[in-house]
Amino acid sequence: MSALEPKQKLVYAILEFLNDSIKDGTVRSDDQESMEVAMQCISESFSVEWSSDSPNSALSVKPSSLLSIFEVFLKTQKKVASTSAESTSQPTQSTSQTNKSQEAESLKAAGNQLVSQRDFSAAIAKYTEAIQLDPTNPVYYSNRAAAQSQLGAHDEAIEDALKALEVDPTFAKAYSRLGHGYFSSCQYEKAVEAYEKGLELEPDNTTIRNSLATAKSKAKSSSSLNTTSNPPGSSNSSRGAMPGMGGPGGMPDLASLMNNPMMAQMAQSLMANGGMERMMQNPMVQQMMNSLGGAGGGGMPDISQLMNDPAARELASSLMGGLGGGAAGTGPNNDNAKP
Known part of the structure; x- marks a missing residue:
């Protein structure tokens, strides 16, 4: 194929388009003669033989037409533009999320610094801001739970620890925070359960291991105390008791x-x-x-x-x-x- 042939095909397609426009009435009858003169000039300028009565099959694009080819081009161009816009917006969204994560990390670091200064209320505020920017990071909930515990807000600490585990069930430190919250609330059995789950995830964690031992000991002593204070049958009347004695083993009044x-x-x-x-x-x-x-x-x-x-x-x-x-x-x- 010579370098001139594609251009000749394009010129011939233009001539066919102009001829079709005369036939279908797109060109007004008053302008048809002028259009035919223009077509003759185009064909001579590009050395393309043109005759509406005997089409040149070597140069014709039929059964397609210049108009149909152009419509395909426009649709393709629209799709390309749409895809390009999406690819441009995705990096923007990704960049925005990255910036939020970085800001959240800075807030967490500020909260940690405040904890070291024992300003737990201010630390909680920083962790809360970090959570608002990135609620998918379990560390922020866990750190806030630790600060809550320092203020004696054990119910809130338990809630934060549970939220951290909801985000990441494999986060061992959250189980440690949860165990501490339960222990401080005198819920020793639940504390034991939390520490055990944390130790399953990190068997070499001595802090969790020691906390578990303490919780088990407290749970055992608490259970023994309850049994001693309220033995089986103690809810019944003090059988064999002397009046005023308060039941067997009671101090006499x-x-x-x-x-x-x-x-x-x-x-x-x-x-x-x-x-x-x-x-x-x-x-x-x-x-x-x-x-x-x-x-x-x-x-x-x-x-x-x-x-x-x-x-x-x-x-x-x-x-x-x-x-x-x-x-x-x-x-x-x-x-x-x-x-």
Whole structure:
């Protein structure tokens, strides 16, 4: 193909377009003669043989036309322009996000500096600004949780730690913050669970390991204390309790003892049937009397020990039976012993 041929094809396509415009009425009848003269000049200038009666198949682009080819070009140009605009806007958006992330990091660093200065309220404000710029970074929530804990806002610290884990469930430090929040709120079992999950993610983290050991110890002692303070069945009436004693193991209410008509009646019964002499021979009773008298500095007697002695219990039962058994099972619930 010679260098001239593409130009000749283009010229021929133009001549075909002008000829079609005359035929379809695009060119007014008054202008047709002028158009035909112009077409003749174009064909001669480019050395293109033109005749509307005998088309040159070697140069013609039919069945296409210059107009259809131009329309394809315009559509292609529009698509290219649209794609170019999108590719231009994407770097702009990416750059904007990068700038926000950098600003958020600067705010985090400022918050860390304030924490080192123990200005926790100001640090929380900086971390909050960082979160607003980049809510997908779990470190910002975790750091704010630490600052919240320093102010004693443990509920808020727990909330921030949970949010950090929502963003990144593999962030071990967030579990450590969560464990600390639960521990400080006396939720020791939950603290143990949080520390255990953190240790699963970072088995070599000695801080989490030590915190877990402390939480386990506290949870165990707390559980033991609850069991001791509220043993099984303690919600029932204090069975076998003497009036005013507050149940087996309770400290005796001396004022109630002295003013209780039943105790006065019991004392009279003891004096009448020789029970006082038998009771005083019981070692447990002697120990109790010594304690009440201040002997040995032993303090108040352990009533539960006394009532666990078979002889003392039998004596008390017989005495209470003589009084109609009204004392059995009538003691109040030991609510004061509950945590």
